[in-house]
Amino acid sequence: MHRITLIIPIIVLALAGSALASGSAPTRPPHPPKNYFAPAGEKLDNNRYALGKAVFTGKAPRTANPSAAKKQRTQLAHLAQVSGKQGASLPSLAGQLSNEQMDAVDYYVSKRFGAH
Numbered sequence: 001m002h003r004i005t006l007i008i009p010i011i012v013l014a015l016a017g018s019a020l021a022s023g024s025a026p027t028r029p030p031h032p033p034k035n036y037f038a039p040a041g042e043k044l045d046n047n048r049y050a051l052g053k054a055v056f057t058g059k060a061p062r063t064a065n066p067s068a069a070k071k072q073r074t075q076l077a078h079l080a081q082v083s084g085k086q087g088a089s090l091p092s093l094a095g096q097l098s099n100e101q102m103d104a105v106d107y108y109v110s111k112r113f114g115a116h
Helices: 002-019 046-057 066-087 099-113
Strands: none
Touching: 046 066, 046 099, 066 099
């Protein structure tokens, strides 16, 4: 008889914990859409993105381009403003990037920070 009186409270305690559970609630929130800032049919250009990221982080080799320094300075200043603290050093790259690198860093910032 003593065993039965001990088993009943144990069963009640075990069932009480599961009654308070939320059941079918998801364990983590859903992921946002992959291309949140991109138009519906646009795909990510991986090569341009990777080159832009390398330029942005300072890991890409620099190519002297003094004839485009003024134009690059204004564009890089705009990209620095859009990217915040992370892109503060971008204007110092003016005149040191090829046209392909400028296009790539512009593409990277537009995709990464939602500029344009």
